[in-house]
Amino acid sequence: xxxxxxxxxxxxxxxxxxxxxxxxxxxxxxxxxxxxxxxxxxxxxxxxxxxxxxxxxxxxxxxxxxxxxxxxxxxxxxxxxxxxxxxxxxxxxxxxxxxxxxxxxxxxxxxxxxxxxxxxxxxxxxxxxxxxxxxxxxxxxxxxxxxxxxxxxxxxxxxxxxxxxxxxxxxxxxxxxxxxxxxxxxxxxxxxxxxxxxxxxxxxxxxxxxxxxxxxxxxxxxxxxxxxxxxxxxxxxxxxxxxxxxxxxxxxxxxxxxxxxxxxxxxxxxxxxxxxxxxxxxxxxxxxxxxxxxxxxxxxxxxxxxxxxxxxxxxxxxxxxxxxxxxxxxxxxxxxxxxxxxxxxxxxxxxxxxxxxxxxxxxxxxxxxxxxxxxxxxxxxxxxxxxxxxxxxxxxxxxxxxxxxxxxxxxxxxxxxxxxxxxxxxxxxxxxxxxxxxxxxxxxxxxxxxxxxxxxxxxxxxxxxxxxxxxxxxxxxxxxxxxxxxxxxxxxxxxxxxxxxxxxxxxxxxxxxxxxxxxxxxxxxxxxxxxxxxxxxxxxxxxxxxxxxxxxxxxxxxxxxxxxxxxxxxxxxxxxxxxxxxxxxxxxxxxxxxxxxxxxxxxxxxxxxxxxxxxxxxxxxxxxxxxxxxxxxxxxxxxxxxxxxxxxxxxxxxxxxxxxxxxxxxxxxxxxxxxxxxxxxxxxxxxxxxxxxxxxxxxxxxxxxxxxxxxxxxxxxxxxxxxxxxxxxxxxxxxxxxxxxxxxxxxxxxxxxxxx
Amino acid sequence: xxxxxxxxxxxxxxxxxxxxxxxxxxxxxxxxxxxxxxxxxxxxxxxxxxxxxxxxxxxxxxxxxxxxxxxxxxxxxxxxxxxxxxxxxxxxxxxxxxxxxxxxxxxxxxxxxxxxxxxxxxxxxxxxxxxxxxxxxxxxxxxxxxxxxxxxxxxxxxxxxxxxxxxxxxxxxxxx
Ligand code: FES
Ligand code: FES
Numbered sequence: 001x002x003x004x005x006x007x008x009x010x011x012x013x014x015x016x017x018x019x020x021x022x023x024x025x026x027x028x029x030x031x032x033x034x035x036x037x038x039x040x041x042x043x044x045x046x047x048x049x050x051x052x053x054x055x056x057x058x059x060x061x062x063x064x065x066x067x068x069x070x071x072x073x074x075x076x077x078x079x080x081x082x083x084x085x086x087x088x089x090x091x092x093x094x095x096x097x098x099x100x101x102x103x104x105x106x107x108x109x110x111x112x113x114x115x116x117x118x119x120x121x122x123x124x125x126x127x128x129x130x131x132x133x134x135x136x137x138x139x140x141x142x143x144x145x146x147x148x149x150x151x152x153x154x155x156x157x158x159x160x161x162x163x164x165x166x167x168x169x170x171x172x173x174x175x176x177x178x179x180x181x182x183x184x185x186x187x188x189x190x191x192x193x194x195x196x197x198x199x200x201x202x203x204x205x206x207x208x209x210x211x212x213x214x215x216x217x218x219x220x221x222x223x224x225x226x227x228x229x230x231x232x233x234x235x236x237x238x239x240x241x242x243x244x245x246x247x248x249x250x251x252x253x254x255x256x257x258x259x260x261x262x263x264x265x266x267x268x269x270x271x272x273x274x275x276x277x278x279x280x281x282x283x284x285x286x287x288x289x290x291x292x293x294x295x296x297x298x299x300x301x302x303x304x305x306x307x308x309x310x311x312x313x314x315x316x317x318x319x320x321x322x323x324x325x326x327x328x329x330x331x332x333x334x335x336x337x338x339x340x341x342x343x344x345x346x347x348x349x350x351x352x353x354x355x356x357x358x359x360x361x362x363x364x365x366x367x368x369x370x371x372x373x374x375x376x377x378x379x380x381x382x383x384x385x386x387x388x389x390x391x392x393x394x395x396x397x398x399x400x401x402x403x404x405x406x407x408x409x410x411x412x413x414x415x416x417x418x419x420x421x422x423x424x425x426x427x428x429x430x431x432x433x434x435x436x437x438x439x440x441x442x443x444x445x446x447x448x449x450x451x452x453x454x455x456x457x458x459x460x461x462x463x464x465x466x467x468x469x470x471x472x473x474x475x476x477x478x479x480x481x482x483x484x485x486x487x488x489x490x491x492x493x494x495x496x497x498x499x500x501x502x503x504x505x506x507x508x509x510x511x512x513x514x515x516x517x518x519x520x521x522x523x524x525x526x527x528x529x530x531x532x533x534x535x536x537x538x539x540x541x542x543x544x545x546x547x548x549x550x551x552x553x554x555x556x557x558x559x560x561x562x563x564x565x566x567x568x569x570x571x572x573x574x575x576x577x578x579x580x581x582x583x584x585x586x587x588x589x590x591x592x593x594x595x596x597x598x599x600x601x602x603x604x605x606x607x608x609x610x611x612x613x614x615x616x617x618x619x620x621x622x623x624x625x626x627x628x629x630x631x632x633x634x635x636x637x638x639x640x641x642x643x644x645x646x647x648x649x650x651x652x653x654x655x656x657x658x659x660x661x662x663x664x665x666x667x668x669x670x671x672x673x674x675x676x677x678x679x680x681x682x683x684x685x686x687x688x689x690x691x692x693x694x695x696x697x698x699x700x701x702x703x704x705x706x707x708x709x710x711x712x713x714x715x716x717x718x719x720x721x722x723x724x725x726x727x728x729x730x731x732x733x734x735x736x737x738x739x740x741x742x743x744x745x746x747x748x749x750x751x752x753x754x755x756x
Numbered sequence: 757x758x759x760x761x762x763x764x765x766x767x768x769x770x771x772x773x774x775x776x777x778x779x780x781x782x783x784x785x786x787x788x789x790x791x792x793x794x795x796x797x798x799x800x801x802x803x804x805x806x807x808x809x810x811x812x813x814x815x816x817x818x819x820x821x822x823x824x825x826x827x828x829x830x831x832x833x834x835x836x837x838x839x840x841x842x843x844x845x846x847x848x849x850x851x852x853x854x855x856x857x858x859x860x861x862x863x864x865x866x867x868x869x870x871x872x873x874x875x876x877x878x879x880x881x882x883x884x885x886x887x888x889x890x891x892x893x894x895x896x897x898x899x900x901x902x903x904x905x906x907x908x909x910x911x912x913x914x915x916x917x918x919x920x921x922x923x924x925x926x927x928x929x930x931x932x
Binding site for chain 1: 797805807808810837842863864868870873902904905907909911912914
């Protein structure tokens, strides 16, 4: 693929609403998503999946499939040349199930054929004999020592205990609750898709893939293929959203295996139904939480027990669990705590990363608790939160000091100051009623409610992981070209990176090279980390280039380089009159520098859950206004007011898009989105039955971005991707509670939870 | 490609041109034929069930989900995909401040108002919005929401998409 040329706008530097360089391609249909690839002589790949959540495989007969005209290959576990399993944290997930299938939809075989329909027929022809077993689907049961182990690594994926301060601290008031969070799907629009090209000779493969982390994929793929990493080249295919669901391997290894076996390019893409089985989901969780407080509402101690259902394989469960339990207190001061968290293996679909990563679950519990506490002490939801609001320098229940800018109080106050929406007008169209186009709500049964949610979210990776991102900047003839392996999944790093280069280097024209594995890792596009990490890498590379440019100019014009600086598009002498445009100064020369940005080190938690395990934190407040038809249990979210701690706004247009998009996903979890499980079986793997927010469900969002630059962050900006979707969910549920008086201890809130 | 399962031959009228489809399997959707046989991958498949609108194209002036149309039944219809919009709307082709390519006013507004993130929903939405504004040049906010409620966008939360539609309506009003 060739480099993409940037359109030139006047000074689209940091802080400007620079437009997406891929915008034209995306609006005209010319942008190539990974599913849009096509190659001469290509074959289609497809996957046979287990219909059972738990079963023993007695036999697999692939011969009938191989007899079908147009079928080129049928592969099963015995055809994996390298490592039989993969995984982000623990390689416990088989490329193909061999002895046991452990969740409904687990891959058993793959085929390559000349047409998707031929693939379908081939899959149908494969004969698998199963001995169907009783699935273990309740994590509480799965943890018991009397329960059979459904995986050689055991049923308990991780347990972590936290004890902080005085576990016996006494208080005047206690409030407690048992909360349930349902299984949410990332539901990115661009289904899993990839194209693999085998090297002639079969000793290597090039995979074009929509992923969040090229290098991590490469390592896992190469191990399964038994190829050296350098023989596995990954190129980022156009990514149609990710939200965590592309952090794990899905079809990567399969696609490469088929390409290597057939010697032909292989195109694989999942259907929507298959996608529901093909990637990990947000962990369903059960959380018990008890707050101890003084009479006037100051938190004294929190106790909690959290159980995350990890499903059949580990994925990122250990990290999700740690995020959950280390955010137990929310954005509030708390000196004493006892928390136990469990991530458990079951025969449910594997769960892993999704925007918010464990904090979503904890936040629903702690924010529900804050409202109970408010009621118990006669405080308003706002006052109880202000009273306990965390500040920079406060300690977490892990003993870690929050060094990040922590404008929690400001987030709450500025959200509170946003005007409330008008009451529903007498002339309101039925489409604006709860239930929308169902047109069933009765105006007289509609009650309005208001609710609050505030959250803290860690940024970047935790627990000692040496997290880094790499970028290269090459400056020549007034044009900067940037190279990085950062996955653009829609978030807009391709917009931001040129902004950084323009700001640092004083050039306008920036070219982005292909994102692939021909440079060092950028880490994953997750954990709200790319602006900070890859942004830091681009910034660092550009600064190194600038330093060398100053040396070059200084030498040529006999000026000490230390006196030079960039002003707009010129290099100037700060103590003289010398001035030259960067474009002129770089004619005929090429300067190239690569920079690796590492964030500061973090530590593991000890057995008491103490340690500086996180890097930095961001905060946000949400206030939700809802209309509820209390008879029918229908909800319309009218307005979301929010003030978010962003550090610094680098691109206002991109930033608001992150806030609004995150809010819609949090709304989905609050009132509509859930993968419904029945004894290990997914009941609703389609967009007909898994409901997503549409344009009619979108609330009016009134957003304030709080800019207090973060000293630790290379650009002063915090990650902003995850916070918007976290506390909006409890805020909406609190609003429904205030309209209905119901306890509503689970999300999503279903009509029957309201009206029955 | 040797394709033993299909031998259908027909011709579709797409973006003003007659396009021959050869050796097709009769069960192929219009979406599949556009994308895989005619080299027009602009329309996207994200549910293949008529639920997401990513595959929206115009068929005889109506916005349809091309995943639900059997390609062989589209013979004789006038089909316009996102790739054909600039030509179909020649008077609206603009060269924006930041955009040097030819795009329609709707396409431009999606870029300048921030209506595009991953962009997977975008082609379908662009076609749907063109269709809406052709039929109803001055829609109310609710009409806009209703008319695009069959187009799922997972990234934007729709706010910037509403802004894009509003911007087009205002510009068109000012120009008329
Ligand atoms: S792919 Fe046609 S509506 Fe979703
Ligand atoms: S921009 Fe990603 S789905 Fe709409």
